[in-house]
Amino acid sequence: RTAAGAAYCWGSGPVGNLGDGTGINRQAPTAVTGGHLFSALSLFAENHTCGLDTGGAAYCWGYNADGELGDGTTADQTSPTAVLGGTTFARIASGGYHSCGLTGAGAAWCWGDNNAWQLGWGIPPGDELVPGAVQGGFTFSALFAGGSQSCGLVAGGAAYCWGLNDDGALGDGTTTWRLTPTAVTGGLQFSQLAVGFRFSCGRTLSDAVYCWGNNSSGQLGDGTNTTRLGPVLVGG
Numbered sequence: 001r002t003a004a005g006a007a008y009c010w011g012s013g014p015v016g017n018l019g020d021g022t023g024i025n026r027q028a029p030t031a032v033t034g035g036h037l038f039s040a041l042s043l044f045a046e047n048h049t050c051g052l053d054t055g056g057a058a059y060c061w062g063y064n065a066d067g068e069l070g071d072g073t074t075a076d077q078t079s080p081t082a083v084l085g086g087t088t089f090a091r092i093a094s095g096g097y098h099s100c101g102l103t104g105a106g107a108a109w110c111w112g113d114n115n116a117w118q119l120g121w122g123i124p125p126g127d128e129l130v131p132g133a134v135q136g137g138f139t140f141s142a143l144f145a146g147g148s149q150s151c152g153l154v155a156g157g158a159a160y161c162w163g164l165n166d167d168g169a170l171g172d173g174t175t176t177w178r179l180t181p182t183a184v185t186g187g188l189q190f191s192q193l194a195v196g197f198r199f200s201c202g203r204t205l206s207d208a209v210y211c212w213g214n215n216s217s218g219q220l221g222d223g224t225n226t227t228r229l230g231p232v233l234v235g236g
Contacts, residue, residue, distance in 0.1 A: 001038055001040075001041050004037065005036075005037030005038050005039060005053075005054060006031065006032075006037065006038075007019065007031070007032035007036070007038050007041060007051060008029035008030060008031055008032065009026070009029070009030060009032060009049065010026045010027065010028055010029045010030060011025065011026065011046075012025050012046055013025050013026060015046075015047065015048075015062050015063040015076050016061055016062050016063075016076050016077055016078030016079070017043070017046060017047060017048055017049050017061065017062030017063060018030060018032070018049075018062075019032035019033060019034075019049060019061040019062070019078070019079055019080055020032060020033055020078070020079070021033045021078050021079045022078055023076075023078055032051075032061075032079070032080060033078075033079040033080070034059075034079055034080045036051070036053050036059060036080055037053060037054050038051040038052060038053055038054070039052050039053065039054050039056075040052045040091065040092055041092075042092045042093050042094040042099075042145075043094050044094045044095050044096055044145065044146070044147075045096060045147075047062055047063040047068070047094075047096065047097060048060055048061065048062030048063045048064065048068050048069060048094060048099070049061055049062055049094060050069075050083075050092045050093075050094045050099050051080065051092065052089055052090075052091075052092050052101075055088065056088030056089050056090065056104070057082065057083075057088060058070065058082070058083035058087075058088075058089055058092055058101055059080035059081060059082055059083065060077070060080070060081060060083060060094070060099060061077045061078065061079055061080050061081060062076065062077065062078075063076055063097075064076050064077060065097075066097040066098065066112050066113035066127045067111060067112045067113070067127045067128060067129035067130075068094070068095075068097050068098050068099050068111065068112030068113065069081055069083070069099075069112075070083035070084060070085075070099060070111040070112070070129070070130055070131055071083065071084055071129075072084050072129050072130055073129065074127070074129065083099075083101070083111070083130075083131060084130045084131070085109075085130055085131045087101065087103060087109060087131060088103065088104070089101035089102055089103055089104075089109075090102055090103060090104040091142065091143055093143050093144055093145040093150075094145060095112070095118065095145030095146055095147065095148075095149075095150065095195075096113070096145075096146065096147040096148060096197070097112055097113035097148075098110060098111065098112030098113045098114070098118050098119060098145060098150070099111055099112055099145060100119075100134075100143050100145045100150055101131065101143070102140055102142070102143040102152075105139070106138075106139035106140050106141065107133060107134075107139070107140075108120065108133070108134035108138065108140050108143050108150075108152055109131040109132060109133055109134065110128075110131065110132065110134055110145075110150060111128050111129065111130055111131040111132065112127065112128065113127055113148075114126050114127060114128055115148070116148040116149070116163050116164035116177060117162060117163050117164070117177050117178060117179040118145075118146075118148050118149050118150050118162065118163030118164060119132065119134070119150075119163075120134030120135055120136070120150060120162045120163075120179065120180060120181060121133060121134055121135050121179075124179065134150075134152075134162075134180075134181065135179070135180045136180040136181045138152065138154060138160060138181050139154060139155070140152035140153060140154055140160075141153050141154060141155055142192070142193070144193045144194070144195040145195060146163075146169070146195030146196050146197065146200065147164070147195075147196060147197035147198060148163050148164035148169075148197075148198075149161055149162065149163035149164050149165070149169050149170060149195060149200070150162055150163055150195070151170075151184075151193050151195050151200060152181060153190055153191075153192075153193065156189060157188075157189030157190045157191060157204070157205055158183065158184075158187075158188075158189065158190075159171070159183070159184040159188070159190050159193060159202055160181035160182060160183055160184065161178070161181065161182060161184060161195075161200065162178040162179060162180055162181050162182060163177065163178065164177060164198070165177050165178060166198070167198045167199065167213045167214035167227050168212055168213045168214075168227055168228055168229035168230070169195075169198050169199050169200055169212070169213035169214065170182060170184070170200075170213075171184035171185060171186075171200060171212040171213070171229070171230050171231055172184060172185055172229075172230070173185045173229050173230050174229060175229065184202075184212070184230070184231060185229075185230040185231065186210075186230055186231045188202065188204055188210060188231055189204060189205045190202040190203060190204055190205070191203055191204065191205050196213075196219070197214075198213050198214035199211060199212065199213030199214045199215070199219055199220060200212055200213055201220075201234070202231065208233060208234075209221070209233070209234040209235075210231035210232060210233055210234065211228070211231065211232060211234055212228045212229065212230055212231045212232065213227065213228065214227055215227050215228060220232060220234070221234035221235060222234065222235075222236060223235075
């Protein structure tokens with residue numbers, strides 16, 4: 001994203017996720033079509049990309065088989081397509097096959113794949129092709145989307161997650177899937193989260209890093225390959 005807000009993408013683009021109106025790969029930055037000026041961009045893996053224009057309207061493009069573009073269809077889009085509903089957002093988060101937006105008032109909305117309850121609303125399993133409000137009445141200061149889970153921070157830094165939890169990626173001390181935001185154990189206060197495939201990490205207000213969830217490849221950084229159901233200190 002340039003200083004003026006123009007978006008450029010490059011790399012693998014077979015499902016239109018580069019937003020240049022084609023489905024081809026690009027080896028150099030290529031302008032996203034539509035003439036939009038974006039205040040934020042978000043992508044996760046290779047499936048789809050979302051952005052917010054300077055007025056907070058959400059646009060998404062790329063893979064859409066699960067409704068992750070929020071345009072009411074399951075058709076892939078090679079250029080930015082407006083997310084339906086008319087809600088304006090302050091933040092946008094693209095997950096594996098779902099997307100979420102955070103309003104200026106701190107309300108979370110999600111859409112797309114809901115097979116693991118990662119939308120925080122609806123009747124899973126299934127797809128939701130337009131945005132819906134995350135249940136629970138939480139006011140979030142930040143929002144994050146991962147492979148099949150979503151997380152948010154509330155004022156003060158407490159973390160809440162929902163969705164797939166087979167490997168403890170929600171950090172609530174269990175392997176129970178959660179339809180609504182559930183507190184990460186340990187009472188830690190975070191300034192930032194990173195939500196991946198079946199694991200999550202957070203940076204505390206004191207700049208310590210904790211991770212939880214699947215650890216089969218050592219991705220939690222605790223010196224083991226042991227899955228963790230709650231936060232463990234990286235390098236601890």
